[in-house]
Amino acid sequence: MKKWELKEAVEWPIKHKEAFDYADVETPKGILLHGPPGTGKTLIAKALAKMTESNFISIKGPELLSKWVGESEKGVREIFRKARQAAPCIIFLDEVDALVPRRGTGSSDSHVTESVVSQILTEIDGLEELHNVLIIGATNRLDIVDEALLRPGRFDRVIEVPNPDQKGRRHILEIHTKKKPLSSDVRIDRIADLTSGFNGAEIGAVANRAAVSALKRYVSGKSQNINDIKITQQDLIDAVDKVKPRQKEIPLLNS
Ligand SMILES: Nc1ncnc2c1ncn2[C@@H]1O[C@H](COP(=O)(O)OP(=O)(O)O)[C@@H](O)[C@H]1O
Ligand SMILES: [Mg+2]
Numbered sequence: 001m002k003k004w005e006l007k008e009a010v011e012w013p014i015k016h017k018e019a020f021d022y023a024d025v026e027t028p029k030g031i032l033l034h035g036p037p038g039t040g041k042t043l044i045a046k047a048l049a050k051m052t053e054s055n056f057i058s059i060k061g062p063e064l065l066s067k068w069v070g071e072s073e074k075g076v077r078e079i080f081r082k083a084r085q086a087a088p089c090i091i092f093l094d095e096v097d098a099l100v101p102r103r104g105t106g107s108s109d110s111h112v113t114e115s116v117v118s119q120i121l122t123e124i125d126g127l128e129e130l131h132n133v134l135i136i137g138a139t140n141r142l143d144i145v146d147e148a149l150l151r152p153g154r155f156d157r158v159i160e161v162p163n164p165d166q167k168g169r170r171h172i173l174e175i176h177t178k179k180k181p182l183s184s185d186v187r188i189d190r191i192a193d194l195t196s197g198f199n200g201a202e203i204g205a206v207a208n209r210a211a212v213s214a215l216k217r218y219v220s221g222k223s224q225n226i227n228d229i230k231i232t233q234q235d236l237i238d239a240v241d242k243v244k245p246r247q248k249e250i251p252l253l254n255s
Contacts, residue, residue: 006031006048009157010134014052014088017132028157029127030135032096032150034142035161038201041138044161045092048136055086061098064116065109072112073119080123080133088132093120096149097141117146124154163199166192172200176207181214183230190233194240202243209239 013020013027020027033041049056059079064072083089099120101113127133137155139145149155164172170192177188195203213235218228 005157005159006044009159010048010136011052014054014132014134028134029124029153030137030149030155031157031159032137032139032142032145032155033159033161034139034145036163036199037140038199039161039163040200041161042092042094043200045090045136045138049090049092052088052090054088054090054132054134055083056090056092057083057086058092058094061093061095065098065112072116076116076119076123080127083133089134091133091135093135093137095139096137096155097139097144099149100144100146117148121148121154163197164203166196169195169198169203172203173207176204177231180207180211181230183232185233186231186236187233191236191240194237198244205243206236206239209242210235213238 009028009031033044035041045058046056048054057079064075079091083091099113099117101110101117124135127135135155137145137149142158145155150158170188173188173191173195177186191206195206198206210231214229214231217223218226223229
């Protein structure tokens with residue numbers, strides 16, 4: 001994911017509203033974040049709200065379909081009404097892929113989904129530019145997201161949030177160990193190597209598990225001094241294995 005894409009799409013229009021007005025620059029009304037689970041999509045949406053000092057309304061696609069039985073369209077209208085009132089505001093619509101009508105099946109479910117999607121489209125189309133309401137969607141199934149949502153003027157910036165590379169993993173490890181007591185033998189670089197294939201959520205879990213191991217030594221009475229609680233490199237290595245056990249090769253049975 002490129003940081004500047006988010007800056008340009010989200011931060012600038014809100015922070016430099018007058019300049020955008022002056023230069024008559026069209027700004028995105030909707031941004032769609034896509035990538036595997038646990039890569040920080042929700043985190044990014046929240047961080048953008050904080051960075052731009054916007055209010056934050058969060059709703060999941062499936063909730064839109066079930067929360068207001070028989071009144072789903074009204075529910076969507078209500079969300080956008082609240083957002084306009086609370087502007088600058090970011091509407092975070094998680095699990096956008098749930099809003100795909102199974103066309104032609106004629107089921108009532110499909111009908112509800114269709115009317116929710118069309119109400120969302122109406123609301124997005126009706127958002128004045130620079131109205132200071134931005135809709136950020138998230139999905140891990142970009143391939144099935146309703147195409148109507150991806151047309152220009154809707155979710156027209158699609159930004160990939162992939163699993164982190166080594167540098168990304170190191171950074172995430174640093175974030176999650178910043179406030180934790182680390183022993184001087186800890187080599188974050190090495191743990192970043194060992195966590196290849198882990199997503200952000202799993203890396204967070206590694207840091208936490210390692211801290212629990214260190215805590216256990218203290219609680220079990222091996223030390224009386226709280227300052228002795230130290231996470232060691234071995235705690236981290238063990239945690240890597242616990243969070244995501246490396247798949248052992250299963251020998252093929254001879255038939
Ligand atoms: N880039 C990241 N930096 C720090 N922590 C992360 C990152 N990505 C994920 N995490 C951790 O994983 C958790 C879940 O991330 P989340 O934003 O819910 O993922 P997603 O919405 O993509 O499924 C976060 O609360 C955080 O602890
Ligand atoms: Mg999420």
